[in-house]
Amino acid sequence: MEDVWQIFCDGSALPNPGRMAAGVLILAPDGRETRISQLLPGHGSNNEAELRALLLALQTALSLGADCIALHSDSRVVIDELSGTAARPYPGLPTVFALVNETLARFDSATLRWVPAHRNLIADNLARSALGLPARPA
Numbered sequence: 001m002e003d004v005w006q007i008f009c010d011g012s013a014l015p016n017p018g019r020m021a022a023g024v025l026i027l028a029p030d031g032r033e034t035r036i037s038q039l040l041p042g043h044g045s046n047n048e049a050e051l052r053a054l055l056l057a058l059q060t061a062l063s064l065g066a067d068c069i070a071l072h073s074d075s076r077v078v079i080d081e082l083s084g085t086a087a088r089p090y091p092g093l094p095t096v097f098a099l100v101n102e103t104l105a106r107f108d109s110a111t112l113r114w115v116p117a118h119r120n121l122i123a124d125n126l127a128r129s130a131l132g133l134p135a136r137p138a
Contacts, residue, residue: 011049022053023126
């Protein structure tokens, strides 16, 4: 049975569009935990921040040695687009979507799961922290 790395990511933009930040929580199968809270370059929308946070999470997981991942995000736009289930293609950021798909292909297995925001609270608060915002209560 394969060891699956659990990845939670979230992006925020303040205002929307505005400064962007990423929050990432990576849980290795052996219990190691990696947290990232960082501003992203440039200005963009919340959807761009979500996508760039996901890319950061994937790149970090690869650098840590992950080969099988379960990625969790509360962005339906991003998950539906990457899963091929979007009602209509997301028109923005084709270059970043292509880079995310190329990065996903480097894993032996990768599942993408939408989760409600309250189940992604750690990643959300990491993104908020990078923007200087207070944490949301649990």
